[in-house]
Amino acid sequence: MTDAIFEGRTSDSPYIEMVWRGRVERDYKPVCPADVRWNLLFVRENGRVEVSAEGATTQFVPKVQFEGREFLVIKFKLGVFMPRLPAEDIVNGDVFLPEAGTPSKFWLNDSAWQLPDFENVETFVERLVRENILVVDPVVSGVMQDEPQAWSSRTVRRRFLQATGLTPKIIQQIERAQEASALLTEGVSILDTAYQLGYADHAHMTRSLRRFIGTTPSQITQPNISVEQVDLRV
Numbered sequence: 001m002t003d004a005i006f007e008g009r010t011s012d013s014p015y016i017e018m019v020w021r022g023r024v025e026r027d028y029k030p031v032c033p034a035d036v037r038w039n040l041l042f043v044r045e046n047g048r049v050e051v052s053a054e055g056a057t058t059q060f061v062p063k064v065q066f067e068g069r070e071f072l073v074i075k076f077k078l079g080v081f082m083p084r085l086p087a088e089d090i091v092n093g094d095v096f097l098p099e100a101g102t103p104s105k106f107w108l109n110d111s112a113w114q115l116p117d118f119e120n121v122e123t124f125v126e127r128l129v130r131e132n133i134l135v136v137d138p139v140v141s142g143v144m145q146d147e148p149q150a151w152s153s154r155t156v157r158r159r160f161l162q163a164t165g166l167t168p169k170i171i172q173q174i175e176r177a178q179e180a181s182a183l184l185t186e187g188v189s190i191l192d193t194a195y196q197l198g199y200a201d202h203a204h205m206t207r208s209l210r211r212f213i214g215t216t217p218s219q220i221t222q223p224n225i226s227v228e229q230v231d232l233r234v
Contacts (some may be wrong), residue, residue, distance in 0.1 A: 008020045011121070011122060014077070015125050016077065021070075028065055029064050030063050033060055034211075035056060037056060037076060037164075039074055041071060041072075047103070049104070049115060051099075053082070055089075056091050057092055072117070074121055077141070078144050078163075084133070087161075091165035177208045180213075190202060
């Protein structure tokens with residue numbers, strides 16, 4: 001029996017990285033890799049809905065999920081943030097948004113908001129943008145799109161911290177570990193993966209994967225050693 005059923009999709013929105021929804025079929029304990037992007041999480045359980053903003057994570061996160069839990073996740077692109085919810089304040093943590101009188105609404109920036117669904121997430125996010133609740137830092141988005149830089153490294157670091165809660169260096173480290181995990185999963189050897197991604201040696205890559213992914217290269221490459229992982233922090 002499957003522990004959980006997931007469905008994900010990309011989006012045409014310039015603000016959204018991915019949209020996910022799912023249902024937990026039985027209790028399980030996933031390991032969630034470090035994630036440089038924050039998200040809004042809507043969880044329905046026992047007739048109640050909890051809404052939270054989950055910050056970026058700088059290490060793997062073990063979770064416990066309970067049967068019957070349903071969720072919707074809106075993962076935002078790097079550089080997209082809420083000025084009244086500082087990114088630095090929610091790194092490796094989350095903030096719960098209170099219910100607004102009924103299970104179908106929640107409070108955000110002193111206003112009641114209708115819960116979005118899997119199909120109308122873009123409409124929900126566009127309203128956040130129109131009301132200046134959600135904004136984009138052009139420095140961060142420009143760097144991520146490899147646009148020519150007119151900013152100093154100090155300015156870039158400061159703007160990344162403001163918009164993502166992370167420095168460019170830690171983002172690079174996490175994304176490299178994620179790429180290493182993907183290559184190893186595809187069957188690339190440990191030594192070749194370390195070489196391709198510029199790790200100093202096998203031990204360096206192992207330390208990185210332990211911290212950011214929650215596993216080792218050997219656990220990824222050997223079928224008889226399993227670590228249950230999901231890309232969602234739900």
